Amino acid sequence: MQPSPAPSRSNLAGWLYVSPLVLVLVPFFVAPILVVLAASFFATDGFGGLTPGFTLASYVEVLHSALTLKLYLATIKFTVLTWVFTLIIGFFVAYFLVFHVRNQLLAIGLFLLCTVPFWTSNIIRMISWIPLLGKEGLINQALLAMGVIHQPLEVLLFSDLAVVIAYVHQLTIFMIVPIFNSMARIDKKLIEAAIDAGASRFDIMRLIVVPMSKSGIALGTIFVVSIVMGDFFVVKVMSGGGSASVVSAFYEDVGVLQYPTAAASAVLLTLVLVAIVSLILRTVDIRQEITR
Amino acid sequence: MSAVLADMPERVAPATTKAIAPSKGGRPWTFYVLATLFGLYVIALYGPMFCIYVLSFQDIRGGLVFPMKGHSLHWFVDLFTQVRTGDVKGSFDRSIKLAVIVTVITVVVSFLAGLGFRKRFRGDTFVFYMMIGSLVAPGLVLGLGTGLLFQALGLNASWYTSALGAQLSWTLPFGVLVMFAVMSRFDHVWEEAAYDLGASRWQSIRLVMIPVLAPGLVAVALFGFTLSYDEFARSLQTAGSLNTLPLEIWSMTLNVTSPSLYALGTVTTIVSFIVIGASLGSIVLIQKRRGSSAKG
Numbered sequence: 001m002q003p004s005p006a007p008s009r010s011n012l013a014g015w016l017y018v019s020p021l022v023l024v025l026v027p028f029f030v031a032p033i034l035v036v037l038a039a040s041f042f043a044t045d046g047f048g049g050l051t052p053g054f055t056l057a058s059y060v061e062v063l064h065s066a067l068t069l070k071l072y073l074a075t076i077k078f079t080v081l082t083w084v085f086t087l088i089i090g091f092f093v094a095y096f097l098v099f100h101v102r103n104q105l106l107a108i109g110l111f112l113l114c115t116v117p118f119w120t121s122n123i124i125r126m127i128s129w130i131p132l133l134g135k136e137g138l139i140n141q142a143l144l145a146m147g148v149i150h151q152p153l154e155v156l157l158f159s160d161l162a163v164v165i166a167y168v169h170q171l172t173i174f175m176i177v178p179i180f181n182s183m184a185r186i187d188k189k190l191i192e193a194a195i196d197a198g199a200s201r202f203d204i205m206r207l208i209v210v211p212m213s214k215s216g217i218a219l220g221t222i223f224v225v226s227i228v229m230g231d232f233f234v235v236k237v238m239s240g241g242g243s244a245s246v247v248s249a250f251y252e253d254v255g256v257l258q259y260p261t262a263a264a265s266a267v268l269l270t271l272v273l274v275a276i277v278s279l280i281l282r283t284v285d286i287r288q289e290i291t292r
Numbered sequence: 293m294s295a296v297l298a299d300m301p302e303r304v305a306p307a308t309t310k311a312i313a314p315s316k317g318g319r320p321w322t323f324y325v326l327a328t329l330f331g332l333y334v335i336a337l338y339g340p341m342f343c344i345y346v347l348s349f350q351d352i353r354g355g356l357v358f359p360m361k362g363h364s365l366h367w368f369v370d371l372f373t374q375v376r377t378g379d380v381k382g383s384f385d386r387s388i389k390l391a392v393i394v395t396v397i398t399v400v401v402s403f404l405a406g407l408g409f410r411k412r413f414r415g416d417t418f419v420f421y422m423m424i425g426s427l428v429a430p431g432l433v434l435g436l437g438t439g440l441l442f443q444a445l446g447l448n449a450s451w452y453t454s455a456l457g458a459q460l461s462w463t464l465p466f467g468v469l470v471m472f473a474v475m476s477r478f479d480h481v482w483e484e485a486a487y488d489l490g491a492s493r494w495q496s497i498r499l500v501m502i503p504v505l506a507p508g509l510v511a512v513a514l515f516g517f518t519l520s521y522d523e524f525a526r527s528l529q530t531a532g533s534l535n536t537l538p539l540e541i542w543s544m545t546l547n548v549t550s551p552s553l554y555a556l557g558t559v560t561t562i563v564s565f566i567v568i569g570a571s572l573g574s575i576v577l578i579q580k581r582r583g584s585s586a587k588g
Contacts, residue, residue, distance in 0.1 A: 010411050017408025018419050020401040024464060028457035029426040032437025039440060093333055096326040100319075110330070112572070117337055119518040120564040123541050124557040128340035131347055136357045138343070169336065201322065222428065230430030233524065237545055247430055254436055254529070266433040277428055 033270070040263035050259060058264035067249070068265070072272075075245040078160075078235070079228045082167040086224050087217065089168070090175025094216075095209070098183040111180065118173045126166045126234055133157040133165070158240025166238045167228055174227070175220035182216030183209065218284040222277055229273055341561070348554035356549060367555040378540055380556065386451050387537035388563075391521040393452070394459050398467040398516030399509055405464075406471030407497075427465035431525030434461060439529035454530040462526055463519045467512045474508030507575045514571035518564060 040058055043051040062068055093114065101107040117125060132138045133156040140152040155161055186209065194204050232248035244252075246269050253262035347354065351362030371380055409416060426434075438458050442449045449455070482504060486496035502509070524538040531539055537560060544553050 011413045011415075014408045014411055014413025014416060017404045018416075021405040021408075021423070021464060021468065022419060024397075024401065024457065024460045025422050025426055027441075028438060028461040029422065029429065029434065031441055032434050033429065034437075035441045035444070036433060036437040089329070089333060092326055092329055096330045100323050100326055113334060114337070116565075116568060117341070119514065119522075119568050120341075120561050121522040121538065121541070121557070123522075123524060123538055123545070124344070124561060125341060127545055127553065127557065128344040131343045131357045132340050134357050138358055141358070169340070172333070201320075226428035226430075230428075230432070230525070232432055233542070247432055251432060259440070262436070266430070266436070269430065270433065273428065273430070277424075 036263045036266050039259050040267045042260050042263075044258065044260050058260040059268075061261055062264045062268065071244055071246045071249050074243060075229055075247075078163060078167065078245060079225055081164045082171060082228050083221065083224055085164070085168045086172045086175045087220070089172050090179055090220060091213070091217070093172070094176050094180040094183055094213075097180060098186075099209075114176055115173060122170055123233070125170060126237060129162065129166060129169070129238070130157065133162055158238070158242060160239065160243055162238040163235055163243060166234045167231075170234070171224050171227060174223035175217075178219035178223075179213050179216035182213045186212045215284040218280050222280050225276055225280075226273060229269065229276075344554040345558045345561070348551050348558045350551050354551045356551065356554075367551040368559070370550070371552045371555045371559070378543060379535065380537075380540055383535045383537045383540040384559075386534060387521055390451055390456060390459070390536060391517045393456060394463055394520035395513050395516035397460060398463045398520075399513050401460075401464055402467030402471045402512050402516075403505075403509060405468045406475045407501075409468070409472065410475055423465045423468060426461045431462065431523075432528060434458065435526045435529040438526075442530075449530050449532040451527070451531045451534055451536055454532065455527045455536065458526040458530040459520045459523050462523060463516045466515045466519060470508065470512050470515055474505055474511070478505060507578050510571050510575050510578070514568065517567055521560075521564070521567075 039050060041054045041056070043053050043055050043057065045051070097107055097111055101110060130137070134140070135152045135154060135157070137157065139156060140149075143149045144152065190208060191204055194208060199207070229245075230247055232245060232251045235243055235245045235248045236251070246265060250262050250265055250269075253259075253265070343358070346360065347356070347358070348367055349363055349365070350360055350367065351364035352366050353361040354367065355361065409420070435458055438454050439449055442454050447453070478501070482500050483496055486500045491499065522538055523536075524542060527536050527539060528542075535543070541553075541556060541560070544556065
């Protein structure tokens with residue numbers, strides 16, 4: 001970032017305005033992260049008691065465990081699948097709203113229709129798949145009635161499929177909004193010029209719309225990836241306990257008071273997440289993106 | 293991502309006046325494909341939710357799946373009277389109170405931070421990335437850290453101290469990002485004019501900025517309330533002995549296998565919809581009043 005050219009007086013004013021924000025983030029974001037970092041180096045008596053000290057035992061344990069690799073592979077699988085589906089659906093929903101809906105009020109209305117569930121409970125939206133996907137759920141009932149299957153499908157609920165469905169259901173909105181935002185800024189004259197110059201629909205998509213929506217895609221990706229990688233709830237409930245992710249294993253560790261191991265695994269996960277997010281941030285200046 | 297709510301009217305206008313498709317005459321085939329996709333998306337978005345709302349109105353024979361068994365309010369009564377479903381009423385009260393406190397703090401702090409970030413100052417990038425970090429950090433990990441911190445300091449974790457702070461670490465980044473979008477549309481000329489007319493800094497904020505930015509501040513409040521009211525991962529290790537509503541729902545998903553669970557879903561969604569409706573309604577009202585006074 002460029003150095004601030006402002007004189008010291010505006011430095012002081014700036015810090016005064018953001019000081020309440022900093023006063024919340026330091027004790028409730030920076031300090032907890034440091035506590036977890038410290039706990040990962042502590043020894044434990046196995047009953048929740050922590051002995052201050054410096055040992056890498058927890059990291060050795062986490063890194064040597066065959067389970068760790070399995071957990072990361074499972075988490076990456078869920079992240080990639082969710083990312084692909086939310087990106088495809090989010091991109092085309094945003095594209096439809098920006099380029100195909102001619103009536104402005106209708107576009108606003110349809111956009112709000114997509115965003116309203118974001119402000120309702122995630123947990124409730126997740127359990128709402130039970131009456132649909134269950135063994136006696138609507139989808140099985142319908143398929144049985146049509147004669148497509150003769151026995152209810154059991155893979156629909158409490159499976160990896162159900163986990164991905166729940167993620168896509170909850171997180172597509174995080175793709176739609178930023179992509180919509182960057183698409184809405186594309187100057188329509190550019191596209192008309194491309195049509196006049198004989199560009200095909202595919203060329204317009206490839207050479208204009210996709211490159212100019214990049215920042216929205218990057219923002220949406222940050223949201224989706226960080227939420228899926230940090231989630232344990234959807235994995236736990238929708239897989240029926242059959243699958244685990246890094247954070248759901250963390251939750252189990254905390255449940256049995258294995259704080260140092262849990263903390264070490266959390267630190268590793270945070271490092272992976274920071275690496276991914278900073279890679280994405282290299283391609284887009286989100287601060288400028290948001291204020292523009 | 294939040295930019296859009298406060299921004300809609302201006303942003304959409306140029307997008308839709310001239311679509312890729314010629315604005316008169318037949319639609320290209322892609323329109324029908326995408327319209328179908330959009331329709332399916334909306335059905336998948338709302339369909340499951342409506343299923344549980346419908347199923348929560350079964351009578352005492354009701355189960356977790358279709359077909360409906362009778363119609364009654366049995367499971368709603370059950371929800372608020374039965375002990376085995378837990379302390380729903382108490383957690384409901386706590387969640388509403390907590391959400392109101394979070395909303396007030398989020399609006400004030402985000403507004404001030406929005407003012408601060410308008411000009412560059414030394415260290416602004418650091419504060420900005422601290423905020424982004426707080427947004428993307430795994431909630432459960434932050435919650436555990438906060439819980440351990442309170443334990444180490446000898447403080448009791450409770451919903452109005454540790455959980456309040458943990459939720460703010462989630463709602464404030466959203467609030468400030470919404471403020472960024474709102475501030476980017478604020479014309480500095482109005483503020484300059486206020487100073488030229490002899491207004492103090494406080495007067496220009498109170499008499500010029502707050503009224504002009506009112507719709508955006510309502511949007512920040514909407515984010516603050518709903519994100520707190522539905523927050524789960526960060527509260528889990530920080531709420532202490534008394535549950536908030538999402539924690540209550542979580543324990544119900546593990547123990548309760550009756551339509552009581554769906555009834556709770558219906559009740560909490562009704563509250564969400566009231567809040568969303570009131571917020572969007574007041575934004576529209578403010579814009580409308582502004583539009584008519586500008587013309588008149």
